[in-house]
Amino acid sequence: MIALVDMDCFFAQIEQLDNPQWKNKPVAVTNGQLGSTIITSSYQARAFGIHTGMRLKQARQLCPALIQAPSRPQRYAQVSRKIMSSLLAITPDIEVYSVDEAFLDLSRCQQLYFGANDIGQRIKRRVFSVSGLRCSVGISGDRTTAKFAAKKDKPDGMCVIHPALAEQTLAPALVTALSGINKGIASFLARYDIICCGDMKRVPMSVLAKRFGHLGRRIWLMAQGKDPEPLSYNVKPPKTIGHGKVMPPQTRDKNVVLIYFQHMSEKVAARMRCFHYQAECFFIAAKTDQGWLKTKTHAGFYTDDGRVIYQLCQQFLQLYWSGQGVWQVQVTALAPQQGKQLDLFTEDNQQRQQVNTAMDNVNHRYGEFTLAPARLLDKSAMPNVIAPAWKPGPGSPRDYFL
Structure with a gap:
């Protein structure tokens, strides 16, 4: 359950x-x-x-x-951590899915309670007692159906879908109502007249597996209330580390665009250093009226230095930007690795490493960007946001780079 x-x-x-x-x-x-x-x-x-x-x-x-x-x-991070920690009183088997969602595996503790409704009400009372906030709870035999159930009776709702009734309950629902089925997948399914979950059995699992691999097999089972995906109790290493920022509409001032790119570069670098990651390849993008300008660019060596990342952003603007209005910028480290040897064989690089370490220590103690490149000291118009992928948990270090 x-x-x-x-x-x-x-x-x-x-x-x-x-x-x-x-x-x-x-x-x-x-x-x-x-x-x-x-x-x-x-x-x-x-x-x-x-x-x-x-x-x-x-x-x-x-x-x-x-x-x-x-x-x-x-x-928000403070409240999220308090809520997630409180759920351990219900069961130790928890997957923190996002800042405001968590999956609980109730299999080992069902005998301690009086059925699914009792557990659901206990969860809601527990969350409210530690935070003063309302939540919605969905309970079923698999994670996808549980997530579907939680959306059925919002806000402040609770919905239990018995595993034996999951397929029947999901049958009239649109496949896009299931978590993880995006427009691209839905478009593929529509070619086979699969609009609702109940239509899924019209095609064999192999059709989806051929197109999407393991995900295709999972989707076929998800639509029938049989999602095989287990909960994940350990936070996996990130595939990317990135930050983006929405800008004042139609920003054409190059200096302003550069400040935003430098801000994102320093945030990505600080986040990598915090978790001892380095990256060699970076995704850099700017959103304009004509769409996204974007590229993958290589530093030529592994780095966690914001100055290096910012230089890549400068090169990006030089090559791809012709002065049109910018709405948003994005900087992402791709495939970050731990334990990579940094290029410290020059005096300048050694000094940069020392500066970054000192800056991280001060910012950790007194707040983000207490120390920063001079260009970023006047950045009052660029407040932080909490990253969608941020997950609270025991020992989550340094929330200053949210």
Whole structure:
């Protein structure tokens, strides 16, 4: 038996909790006071058609009384860690899926409770007692059906789908309602007239397996309430380490674009150093009206130095950018590795390593960018956001690079 705990409008709910005058009012969380894009919103705001990714200006047209709440990633991380730790009182078998979601394997503890409904209510009471927040809980025999169940009765809901009834319950649901089935996969399935989960049996598993491999076999079983994917209790090494930032619309000032790229470069570098990772290949991108300008570029050696990454960003702009308006920048280290030998055989590189170490120590103690390249000291318009992939857990080091 698997349970999925899903915090309802997590960031917005925290803002309403910390600001009681905002209770039951439309609240939108943005990336800082000057943020122009909505990260998430309360259910009261969603009732007006406001959604994640919407521009604040457009949202205010839909709801003039909308309350803007600048994001506070450190606060969200603090509450998330408290909630996830409290769930250990229910079962030790927990997969922290994201900052606001966790899977609980109830197999070893079912005999301690009075059925699935009892466990679900205990989970909800536990979360509320430690955080003051409401959550939705879905319980079933596999992780995909549990996640589907958690979405059925939001907010503050609970839904139990007995494993024997999972296939029947999922049959009328669109395949896109299942976690992990994106537009590309849905488009492929539509070629075979697979629109709802109940249509999946029209084709043999081998058709999906040939196209998607193991994922295809899993999708075929997911649609029938038989997801074979087990919970993962250990945090796997990252495949990428990246940061992106939405900019003021149509930014054409090269110096401003460079500041944003340098900010992201230093954040990626600090995050790599924190976990003792280095990378040689980086993905660099800028979003314009014409779409994304992007490239994969190689440093030629493994590095965790923000200056090196920033130099790659400068080269990227020189080669690909012709002055059009920029909306967003992205810097990502690809395939980071631990234990790689850095190029320290020159005096300059040794000094850079010493500077980075000293900077990390100061920033860890006094806050991110207490020490930073001079160009970044006036970066008040670039507040932090919590990374979607951030997961709280015992020993999670240094939240200052969220």
